[in-house]
Amino acid sequence: MKRPDEIKRRYDDACGTAHALELLGERWTLLVLRELMLGPRRFSDLREDLPGISARVLTQRLAEMEAKGLVVRYRLPPPASVQVYDASDWGREAEPILQTMGRWAARSPGHDPSLPISAVSVLLSFRTMIDGERAGERDGVLRFVFGERVYTGTIAAGRFTVAAGADAAPDVTLAGAPEQLVGVAYGGAPLELLGVEGDAELARWFFSLFALPEKVTG
């Protein structure tokens, strides 16, 4: 007597938080959305950057998220012709949720920044954790290179934005693993850990804009 599509676990609760949990609260959902925040990815990209997710669960989550309007699925134009998943406009509006959670969790005594991390996570964390006051000191364009993937970050008028691709001409190009970027930005590791081309002084200043907040008194 099972009707897997009809019986869904709901919270019968008008509270907005409860409704958000119905849309985003299943295991992996928010992390899948995170990976799509900076542009389309393929199924296997997602598997790589979500360590531990099984193909079965990823398939399910993507289908549910598409049905809920959080995710869109389409095929890239030829010659690529591969299927990709992307966040919908509405899905992207959930970024403040990721940020608020990230900011809160950074103060947790149990937070371990030495675990593996994805490229998208690091770049989003920059958007979350940047010192907005000091970011206004100067402008600049930074290119982040993770193997084949390239993102462009822009600081202008005190705001940091980041997008996939190598659109703008960068002042400085930074290459390295996401974990190394974390080390330099939050862990006080030397800039030399990364491949740096261009305005190293800008890079140094950029990384000085980040610091993990103090932990709550455990």
Next chain:
Amino acid sequence: MKRPDEIKRRYDDACGTAHALELLGERWTLLVLRELMLGPRRFSDLREDLPGISARVLTQRLAEMEAKGLVVRYRLPPPASVQVYDASDWGREAEPILQTMGRWAARSPGHDPSLPISAVSVLLSFRTMIDGERAGERDGVLRFVFGERVYTGTIAAGRFTVAAGADAAPDVTLAGAPEQLVGVAYGGAPLELLGVEGDAELARWFFSLFALPEKVTG
């Protein structure tokens, strides 16, 4: 080869969002925390205001949340001498997460404000959804009465705060079910739906500070 206490489902991910999900992401956890945001509650209070939660799951969640430092458990002084649960200071710091989720979900086409809602949820939603600009127009103290339970809301310097208890002398006292409060604040229902004692004009102004945002174009 099972070690039920050691093998926990984790996300091996340094991303702050992932860590927040490990602390708050299990089913019911965030809603239990919500119910504790305005002060201590007993086990059966929580069961009443979380429709559908089973005693088993509530017991589990409270124990996990206590172990993680989100919740504290203590016994009220005599003559009450009953055991209650409350959010820890750090747990209370998660309120921005509830707010961000609530604000996002309010725009969802699937959000149904006619479902049952708890007293705490409504009061927290006021804190989330109040029109900050217009709240500065005047000050006031509102008492909210839900049967036996009483909360006091204060508007001062454009900010709305709310706390359990009947501490301050109110300008107006509002009595009714949480659902009725939702109807008046967000659904355009008449103030007369509530029991009103005192400055009804203040109440009218207060409820004019709320409006659900427009839905995303589905």
Next chain:
DNA sequence: CCGTATCCAATAAGATACTG
């Protein structure tokens, strides 16, 4: 290889009955 489907063992959640 890319994406999905199928099978299975281990957990988690839900319902209900029960106890100090």
Next chain:
DNA sequence: CAGTATCTTATTGGATACGG
């Protein structure tokens, strides 16, 4: 009232197999 105990159902994750 404040939980436990027990049983049933659902979801998860891992392995594997399949079709393009």
